Each structure stands twice: as C-alpha cells, then as structure tokens.
Amino acid sequence: MLDQATTVRMGEELDLDKLATFLHDQNPAFNGTPDIAQFAGGASNLTYLLHYPKIDVILRRPPFGHRAKSAHDMLREAAIMRALKPVYPYVPHVITTCQDEHIMGCDFYVMERLHGIIPRKNLPKELVLSPNETRQLCLNVIDKLIELHQIDYQAAGLASLAKGAGYVARQMQGWSDRYRQAKTEDVGDFEDVIQWLQAHMPASDTATCLIHNDFRFDNVVLNPSKPCEVIGVLDWEMATLGDPLMDLGNTLAYWVQADDDAVFQSVRRQPTHLPGMLTRQEVIAYYAQKTGYAVDHFDFYAIFGLFRLAVIxxxxxxxxxxxxxxxPAFAEFGKLSLYLEQRCSRLIKETSR
Incomplete structure (x- = not known):
C-alpha cells in the first residue's frame, strides 16, 4: 500500500558509481552502491529511490535535456526545505546537496524518505475509507495548506524570497507571456480569458505569506497506520512568498469533483471525486472560515488557477x-489546452449572470 518506485525510465538513468562515491564521501553510512528505482511523476523534476541495506533515501534532480536557467533550481528548493523544517515538520529532512556537475551534470539533493501513502488518482485498493473518513482526510490536507500560509516566514529566515508588493500582477504578466510563447497553431489564444483576468485583477494582494504553488493530494504523504493523517508535504520547487488566495486557486484547478464533466474527470489525478470529499465551493468556504480572508470575489483566483494550469x-x-x-502521454495535451480555455470561458460567462 506504500507509494512504490519502479524501474528507472529509459534515458533517465544515473551514473551510480559517481553517485555512490559522492554520497559515501558525505557520510560513511552510505556504503556501497545503492539499488535505484524511480517514482512516477509528471514532466518536471525527477525523483529517485536509493536503497541501501540499512536506509532508503530520495534523490531529486532536474529533467534531462535543455531547460531554462531559472527553472528546476534544486539548491533553492533544498534551501527552502531546510529553512521550513523547524517550523513546518511535514517537510522531509534534506541530507545533502550537490552542485558539482561532474557527478550528474546538474545540481541535485538527497533527502530522507517518508514511508507512507501518496494519494494519487485513486487511493490504493487496500485503503477503503468511509465518507466521514474521506471528509476528515480532505480537511486534514487543507489544514496543512492553511498552516503553511500562517507561518512566520521572517522568523523562518525566508524573507529573502520576497519580491515586493504586486505578486498577483507579476503572476498575470508572467503566465500570460509564457502562454503566448508556448502557443502552437492548433490551440486557442486565450486572449479573451487574459483580458477578463486583467480587468478583474484585485487592486492589491490579499496578504503576503509563504505559498507552496503546487499543493495537491499527490504532493502529500499519509501515515500508513492512520491514513487520514498527513505526515509529509513534498515538491517545494515553486514555493515562494505570495498571495494565499492565488495558492488556493492553483490548488483548486486540479480539484476534479464528482459532478464535473467527463473531460475534466478524464484528467483527474487525485481522489477528490470520492464521497465525503469537499466540493471546490466547500473548500473555499472552509478556508475562509479558518483564515478570515475574504473570498467574495474568488472567481478571479479560480479562473486564474485554470489558466495557469493551461499554460503548464x-x-x-x-x-x-x-x-x-x-x-506519447503528451500527445493529447493540445486538446486539454483547448478544453481548459473553454472551461475558463464558461466560468467567466457564469460570473456575469
């Protein structure tokens, strides 16, 4: 029932001899050459399991091939995790980092392995939760996002992540530019959606807090003996200081609920459809009640979250x-981009009724 790694994908192999030597130099407990496996993941950073006789650890590295210089910054991710660990215990312990490109051709880091359940598209067959238990799991996951947003980032030493006021405006400009640069001839231009977002952008940020920017069920780890309990939060690549409602909107872009249309259901990657899960509106109401933030005009954040997902x-x-x-998994992504534009347009029409 624990989240399992499988065979390393072709073209994503690591030089185990160099890696083993490096890790042994860091800590003699890493003795010999580890067995290696790879976790299923998306198109971003790669995650490997290194198995030694007495310990398992996790290695994170950027994808192979050309990448933007500012993207997939492993050292930044590791530094954020190290700063967060004392005040947000769900972050895995970072064991070591490496910026010697002779080892792997890139920066990487190694962290502890959290043994638990990662709730992906469907819960493991062995894990059967009642609707009440599913609701409690859902609330526990949302609570971890709320807890993150309430951290004193200055006391945690993360104030350097700040870029000043205007986070929402910077996000609008940045993601709009990225879509235009990535547009292909067989998809929509999203210009109507972008214009609506620009016209309805809030005048100021809700607040400035630490945000995850990719907070989903498949980035949390559950206690295998108490599966409603969250013991870990993973994937800190995009964490920064920003508007908490933007973070919530990004999270809800992935939130496929039971009554959504068949296309949206087909791209579901977390078990938010199960009986007992909160709907998107219930999540917004719960978040507002727990944080005190006003969510009267959440339409902007919800539609922006879908637009941002479309850009990705x-x-x-x-x-x-x-x-x-x-x-071949990416062959249908153009159709998904078209669908997300239609979904944004439909929500915009509903807000004007």
Missing amino acids: VQQIYYRFFHQQTSN
Whole structure:
C-alpha cells in the first residue's frame, strides 16, 4: 500500500558509481552502491529511490535535456526545505546537496524518505475509507495548506524570497507571456480569458505569506497506520512568498469533483471525486472560515488557477508538438489546452449572470 518506485525510465538513468562515491564521501553510512528505482511523476523534476541495506533515501534532480536557467533550481528548493523544517515538520529532512556537475551534470539533493501513502488518482485498493473518513482526510490536507500560509516566514529566515508588493500582477504578466510563447497553431489564444483576468485583477494582494504553488493530494504523504493523517508535504520547487488566495486557486484547478464533466474527470489525478470529499465551493468556504480572508470575489483566483494550469499543459505540449519530446502521454495535451480555455470561458460567462 506504500507509494512504490519502479524501474528507472529509459534515458533517465544515473551514473551510480559517481553517485555512490559522492554520497559515501558525505557520510560513511552510505556504503556501497545503492539499488535505484524511480517514482512516477509528471514532466518536471525527477525523483529517485536509493536503497541501501540499512536506509532508503530520495534523490531529486532536474529533467534531462535543455531547460531554462531559472527553472528546476534544486539548491533553492533544498534551501527552502531546510529553512521550513523547524517550523513546518511535514517537510522531509534534506541530507545533502550537490552542485558539482561532474557527478550528474546538474545540481541535485538527497533527502530522507517518508514511508507512507501518496494519494494519487485513486487511493490504493487496500485503503477503503468511509465518507466521514474521506471528509476528515480532505480537511486534514487543507489544514496543512492553511498552516503553511500562517507561518512566520521572517522568523523562518525566508524573507529573502520576497519580491515586493504586486505578486498577483507579476503572476498575470508572467503566465500570460509564457502562454503566448508556448502557443502552437492548433490551440486557442486565450486572449479573451487574459483580458477578463486583467480587468478583474484585485487592486492589491490579499496578504503576503509563504505559498507552496503546487499543493495537491499527490504532493502529500499519509501515515500508513492512520491514513487520514498527513505526515509529509513534498515538491517545494515553486514555493515562494505570495498571495494565499492565488495558492488556493492553483490548488483548486486540479480539484476534479464528482459532478464535473467527463473531460475534466478524464484528467483527474487525485481522489477528490470520492464521497465525503469537499466540493471546490466547500473548500473555499472552509478556508475562509479558518483564515478570515475574504473570498467574495474568488472567481478571479479560480479562473486564474485554470489558466495557469493551461499554460503548464501548453508548455509541455509545445515540446511534443515541436518534437522535442516523444512521450506519447503528451500527445493529447493540445486538446486539454483547448478544453481548459473553454472551461475558463464558461466560468467567466457564469460570473456575469
């Protein structure tokens, strides 16, 4: 029932001899050459399991091939995790980092392995929760996002992440530019959606707090003996200081509920459809009640979250369209981009009624 790693994907192998030597130099407890496996993941950073006779550890590295210099910053991610660990115990302990490109051709870091259940598209068959238990799991996951937003980031030594006021405006500009750069001839231009977002953008940020920017069920780890309990939060690549409602909107872009249409159901990647799970509106209401933030105009954040997801999808599809990757899983991402534009447009029409 624990989250399992499998065979390393072709083209994503590591030089185990160099890696083993490096890790042994860091700590003699890493003795010999580890067995290696790889966790299933998306199109971003790669995650490997290194198995030694007495310990398992996790290695995180950027994807292979060309990447933007500012993207996939392993050292930044590790530094954020180290700063957060004392005040947010769900962060895995970072064991070591490496910026010697002779080892792997890139920066990487190694962290502890959290043994637990990662709730992906469906819960493991062995894990059967009642609707009440499912609701409690859902609330516990949302509570971890709320707890993150309430951290004193200055006391945690993370004030340097700040870029000043205007987070929402910077996000609007940045993601709009990224979509235009990644647009292919067979998808929509999203210009109507972008214009609506610009016209309805809040005048100021809700607050400034530490945000995860990719907070989903498949980035949390559950206690295998108490599966409603969250023991870990993973994937801190995009964490920064920003508007908490933007973070919530990004989270809800992935929140496929039981009454959503068949297309949205087909791309579901977390078990938010189960009886007992909160709906998106219930999540918003619960978050507002726990934090005190006003959510009267949450439509902007919800639609922006879907637009941002569409940009991520389109950036991946751009690589497939231009034959920079041959992964067949990306072949339908253009259709998904079109669907997300239609979904945004439908929500915009509903807000004007």
